Amino acid sequence: MTDVFGKGHHLHLIDGSAFIFRAYHALPPLTRRSDGLPIGAVAGFCNMLWKYIQDGSGSDQPTHAAVIFDHSSKTFRNDIYPLYKANRPEPPEDLRPQFPLTREATRAFNIACIETEGYEADDIIAALSCRARDAGGRVTIISSDKDLMQLVGGGVEMLDPIKGKPIGPDEVREKFGVGPERVVDVQALAGDSIDNVPGAPGIGIKTAAQLIGEYGDLETLLARAGEIRQPKRRQVLLDHAEQIRISKRLVELDCDTPLDRTLESLSIREPEPQPLLEFLTRMEFRTLTNRVAERFGAEPPAAPVPAAAERIAAAKAELPAIDRSLYVTIRDEAVLAEWLAEIVEKGQVAIDTETTGLDEMQARLVGVSLCTGPGRAAYLPLGHVDGAADLFGSGAAVEGQLPLDRALALLKPVLEDPAVLKIGQNIKYDWKMLARHDIRMAPVEDTMLLSYALNAGTHNHGMDELAQTYLGHRCLPIKDLIGSGKAQIGFQQVAIDKAAEYAAEDAEVTWRLWHHFRPQLGQERVTTAYERLERPMVPVLADMEMAGIRIDADHLRRMSSSFAQKMAALEAEIHALAGGPFNVGSPKQLGEILFERMGLSGGKQGKTGAFSTGAEVLEDLAAEGHDLPARVLDWRALSKLKSTYTDALPLHVNAETRRVHTCYSIAGAQTGRLASTDPNLQNIPVRTEEGRRIREAFIAAEGHRLVSLDYSQIELRILAHVAAIPALKQAFRDGIDIHAMTASQMFGVPVEGMDPMIRRRAKAINFGVIYGISGFGLSRNLRIPRAEAQAFIDTYFERFPEIRAYMDRTVAEAKQNGHVRTLFGRRINTPGINLSGPSAGGARRAAINAPIQGAAADIIRRAMIRMPEAIAHLPAKMLLQVHDELVFEVEEAAVPALIEVARGVMQGAADPAVRLDVPLIVDAGQGTSWAEAH
Known part of the structure; x- marks a missing residue:
């Protein structure tokens, strides 16, 4: 560690997230020969770090350095504006497992690695820059990100890593038309389509710079907007003033971002050869490994060539x-x-x-x-x-x-x-x-x-x-x-x-x-899985997709109109509860109403001063008996249903067939779960009355009925089997209420006359354990103290020690083999299971859940594959698959026969490949609409 950071010190801040994406898009796809793990972005990232270390940024040597990363996609800005970055696509599937590897690479190069939950890398860079500048040191931000240009000046400069050129106040002025101190004002007006920052409609960077140059700053401009001569521009600023202010809070970096590292801890350190060479060898970066070994006069570790790599080379x-x-x-x-x-x-x-x-x-x-x-x-x-x-x-x-x-x-x-x-x-x-x-x-x-x-x-x-x-x-x-x-x-x-x-x-x-x-x-050893679970799905899904399902577009339009009316009524009720009108869709205004005007407890302000008004905050307030947040939640739910379903579904009706034809992805989820797109019919909500009404719009053809058959608690049944839990297996065989039985086992209360709240808690734990729920997650689900929730989980594992043994066994298998398998032979790779750091818990939970969710997916696939032949003699078609449910369209007279045949296929789907220790139970329903049938 160096002396206290101050005058004479020079801090380099590397935008790690930008490095990762640049490396990913600059290089062709690259996988590790031994196991197919994607490593292209990691390879590019490591080469950039090595070049940085070798070059030392020329004669202007840093004394301190750090690589800064984004922690996750959700930050405090999403509380300010829920649609922030909503347009950004999810990272490519082959890039996701590389994120933790880049952190590991940074540590292997002996460079400080920093990320903070709830904040973007840019905010961390801003906080470190401000602290270093205030301490009298110099800062160089190694990035060309325009959002960081607001920090330039007063001892802070940027360095474009691609062009190798410094970015100072003159370069910022050339790009934005204003100096660094007014960049945020210009960005607030111009908005950003990439990050979904709304800004002022129709105003770009050039016009924004002219306006700020004329009026001095954003607040002065908005206060004097009525003086602007151009009618259209004047009206835009008057109508969207609040939106522009929100945009400023979105683009303004937070110099008060909490940090768990001191500036002194970021002092430059030479890489330690052994851990760096071990990492590079494990990644199979031969060229870079040899360069590093030569630089340090070390012998690179031996890297045996696996059989899989030999096969690829031979091919x-x-x-x-x-x-x-x-x-x-x-x-x-x-x-x-x-x-x-x-x-x-x-x-x-x-x-x-x-x-x-x-x-x-x-x-x-x-x-x-x-x-x-x-x-x-x-x-x-x-x-x-x-x-x-x-x-x-x-x-x-x-x-x-x-x-x-x-x-x-x-x-x-x-x-x-x-x-x-x-x-x-x-x-x-x-x-x-x-x-x-x-x-x-x-x-x-x-x-x-x-x-x-x-x-x-x-x-x-x-x-x-x-x-x-x-x-x-x-x-x-x-x-x-x-x-x-x-x-x-x-x-x-x-x-x-x-x-x-x-x-x-x-x-x-x-x-x-x-x-x-x-x-x-x-x-x-995946021949059986491919031949019995993958390959036969092609014609089955193709026929389902071509069959499509009828929807009542008029019903959806009426629902949209009804939702609009309900939203208007809710707005009026919300305004009355708030004591005056405000924009219900504005998180800032809502926060001010709840925590300033009404003085409700629990208000948390972000570093920009805005209160958090996300769903979790509103749910907590509603649970305390406050009507306003409850009504806002209702309004938001209706708004989402309207835009996502009632307005959008009619647009997907095929003009020729008059039906909606979804498309199923067979090779999407690792576990074998199918995914539905264009439109997604697997996420139609059913827990609310309004959500269930959407299913009323899915209707049978004239003279036909829709039939729904749904596996009952299939994942819990699989858990009972794979973890060999005698009490759960016997309960399923005896047809006992599994949640009541669990509550009885855990809390020592009789099943008869059980308090519904106790059963609810047991149900939450039963399903939560499958997904590796934590004490924090359970406490939020049940709205109980975290210590109490953790005590429930601890008691659960005491009563059912077989579950803990299954978890430990599965994780060990994943670590040893790099994959787990379902009962039916599906191999689910676990590329991140041996990593350390923040991602380790997620990889562990995924490995534990994979054999259970994967087996459930395999069972319904087996049922679907056998179904066409089984119902070929009936006037019926299989239309939809929604997780554990199959939906059919059948002539009215054939409904009983269809239910009998389809239920038999589904309940026998595990045999003869695997004989479960618990029975599979399938619930059936039928009606003129999906809502009636489900």
């Missing part, structure tokens, strides 16, 4: 490189016949369809690509039009294409031939496109699902990433053909010769991925 060397010049364009029947004969002879073909859009229910077929082996690929153009066409496919057909109907008639016998294997990447899409033309491909294999079965949780399973990772090949980007933005064209407008290169390459890459992945199934 790359086995086949010749991809050569697009070998591809064929099929323009006549004779050539197509030759290809079809070759496909039949070889007994397999990789296939890919090119279409006018991504919606399989509305897109039109443009072409089909085929591949029978390396270098043997072709493109069959069917729907290309001249360049004057619009995105909807209108325009004159380009010459040199077979008629669509004739080509499909020739393809149909081969694509439906049970002796010919059809291989695709996300083949469900192609299956549906061809099914709309009366071609039902079978049998099929999917390289996306092969990768998912082998590598779930380690990286994404898109073709481009798989090609780069396992074939060392970079696919032609689609943007090179169709462009982007306003200049984007449809694939049908792409010249056939260019389309052939792109499409045939997709087919060949698919074939090569299949050739690479297929032999690994047996070696990694």
Whole structure:
């Protein structure tokens, strides 16, 4: 540690979060050879840190340094404005496991690593900068982030790490048109679409700078807005003054951010060779490991090459490189016949369809690509039009294409031939496109699902990433053909010769991925999981998605109108309770009403001075009996239901089928849970009356009924089985109320006449334990002191010690193998299980939950796979899967038969693969709407 930080000291603050994203996007996808763990961003990050250490930032050496990270996506700014950063997409799946590794890398390089819950990296940088400046030292912020430019001046400068150029007051003035001291005012007016900072509509950086330059500062501008001559600009400022002030609080960095590190503790330290080399070796960064070893005169640790890496290397060397010049364009029947004969002879073909859009229910077929082996690929153009066409496919057909109907008639016998294997990447899409033309491909294999079965949780399973990772090949980007933005064209407008290169390459890459992945199934012991849980889902889900479900759009519109009226009535009630009108959607105004005007307890002000008014705060106040926060919660709930469901669902109705067609992702969640998108029909709320009414809009066709069959407490039943808990198993066999039984076991009270509150507590613990709930989480759920909640959890484990043993056993398995398995053989990788630090608890909880939630997902998948054949004799269709529930549409007279058959399939879904020690119970309901059936 150095002397007290002060004059003569120089602090470097590295924007670690910016480094991570820059490294991720600058480098191609990279995975660790031994286990497929994504490490591309970590590799780039480590190279940046090493360059920083080697360069020492030139002659201007720092005396102190730290790397600053964002802790999480939710910060105090979300309490000020709940929609802050709402537009930002979730981090890519393959980047998430790399976040904790970058922290570990920073510590391995012996550089201080700082992050603070509830605050952004920029706020920590601001607080450290202010403290160092006030102490008389110098600060260099290594980042080009415009949001940090408000800190420049008075001994604080920035350094653009890409250009290597300093950013001082002149550079800030060049960018914003004002000095650093007025950057926040300009940003408040201009807003920020990336961070979803609203600002003043229609005012950009240039106009904002002019206004601030003329009026001096933001408050003066807003106070004198009525003097502005331009009517439109004047009205914008008058109408949006409060929104602009909120925007300022969002962009203004918090120099009072709490810190758990002193400036003195950030003194520069030389890396310690052994821990750094061990980390780099574990990451398999050979080049950097050798450089570091040479720098310190150390011997790098040995890194054995695992069998998996050898297989990948062998696969790359086995086949010749991809050569697009070998591809064929099929323009006549004779050539197509030759290809079809070759496909039949070889007994397999990789296939890919090119279409006018991504919606399989509305897109039109443009072409089909085929591949029978390396270098043997072709493109069959069917729907290309001249360049004057619009995105909807209108325009004159380009010459040199077979008629669509004739080509499909020739393809149909081969694509439906049970002796010919059809291989695709996300083949469900192609299956549906061809099914709309009366071609039902079978049998099929999917390289996306092969990768998912082998590598779930380690990286994404898109073709481009798989090609780069396992074939060392970079696919032609689609943007090179169709462009982007306003200049984007449809694939049908792409010249056939260019389309052939792109499409045939997709087919060949698919074939090569299949050739690479297929032999690994047996070696990694996931053949059964792939063959019985993944591959058969393709036609099942495709049929469900194509069937769709009817909705009553008029009902939803009436609900939207009703919600609007209720919201207006609630606003009036809220205003009356508050003693005057205010913007109910403004967190700042609400906070002032609750904690200043009404003087309610529990108000917590952030560093910007605004009170927190998030859902948890309002729920706590409502539980104390305060009406105003309860009414605001009601208003917010209605607002969300209206925007997310009643307004949005009618927009998804297919004009041709008059139904809503969701899309299920098979290879999304690690545990095997399906995900529903466009629209998401798995999150329709059911706990509130208004939420349940939304399900009333999902209706059966005339003369039909909707039938819902739902597994009862399936995850608790699986827990009882896998943890071998005698008391729980017996209770399930005897049909006893499991929550009452748990309460009786824990609290020593009889089941008969039990206090409902005691049962509720036991229920919360039963479900909470599955998800690794903490004492804090349980205390919030039950609204009891944390110590009491923790005592409940401790008592639970005392009564059911088998659960603790299961948890310890599962974590040990995950640490040793890098994965856990479900009862049905699904492998769920746990890449972060051996990491330390803040992420360790989450990785541990995920590993414990995975075999339980994964087995539940496997069971319903097995039921779905067996269902079409079981109900084939009935006038019924399976329409939806919502977690543990299946929804059917069936003719009224066949409802009893459908329930009997479907219930039998679902309750027997675990056998004969696995015989559970507890029975599976399925509840059934039926009605004209989903609400009636559930």
